Amino acid sequence: MKAHVWVMLKPTVLDPQGQTIQRALCSLGYQKVEDVRQGKFFVLDLDGLSRTEAETEVERIAREVLTNPVIEQFRFEILD
Amino acid sequence: MKAHVWVMLKPTVLDPQGQTIQRALCSLGYQKVEDVRQGKFFVLDLDGLSRTEAETEVERIAREVLTNPVIEQFRFEILD
Known part of the structure; x- marks a missing residue:
């Protein structure tokens, strides 16, 4: 199972790189x-998780590890 | 009109960051x-282009500016 995670600066945060x-x-x-706005894109390979478990796990990873909540926001999708 | 561009390392290229x-x-x-593989994600705001023109323009921007063709590959989509 794969997951895609997008991490972008919040719309209110200036993006000098972009x-x-x-x-x-x-x-x-x-x-x-x-x-132009630039963000990060992650592809995660997951093993041995149900779709629901994967959603919970990836949401937590995105929120706690991949995103700086002060200036960034994320979205994710789970692919079978 | 908006465009999304994903730039990823080619599958054969090692991704130490990931x-x-x-x-x-x-x-x-x-x-x-x-x-984990990490890539870049760009959101482009385009003005005054038809969808076909936008496809041609974004393809060229992605190929010539955003991607290093030696180690990276890209894909894009045009949003209305």
Whole structure:
């Protein structure tokens, strides 16, 4: 079983890395790109868990380990 | 219009960052997590493009700017 976890800065938090990419794209001629935000994406391989157990486990991992709750938010999905 | 871009290390390329996270999770008691791979996730805001133009533009941005083709691969989706 696999899980996907997305960790992004909260919408209210400035993303200087994304802004730098946006400006770089603009200077390269991609002027239709108005905003860029960069986040992290994790693929987890899970073994020996039911779907419900996996949801509980991945939610806890995302919340406690992968995300800084002060500035980041996460979402996840479980794949069979 | 928004675009999502995922950039991951190719499956044949070692991911030491993902391995470190996997070991950290294991030491924290999450022993059901057998493997972790970490990638980047970008959200692009696009203005004034048709869906077809956006697909062409985002594909080119992902290929030429966001991805190191030697070790990384990408996929993307366009959202209305």
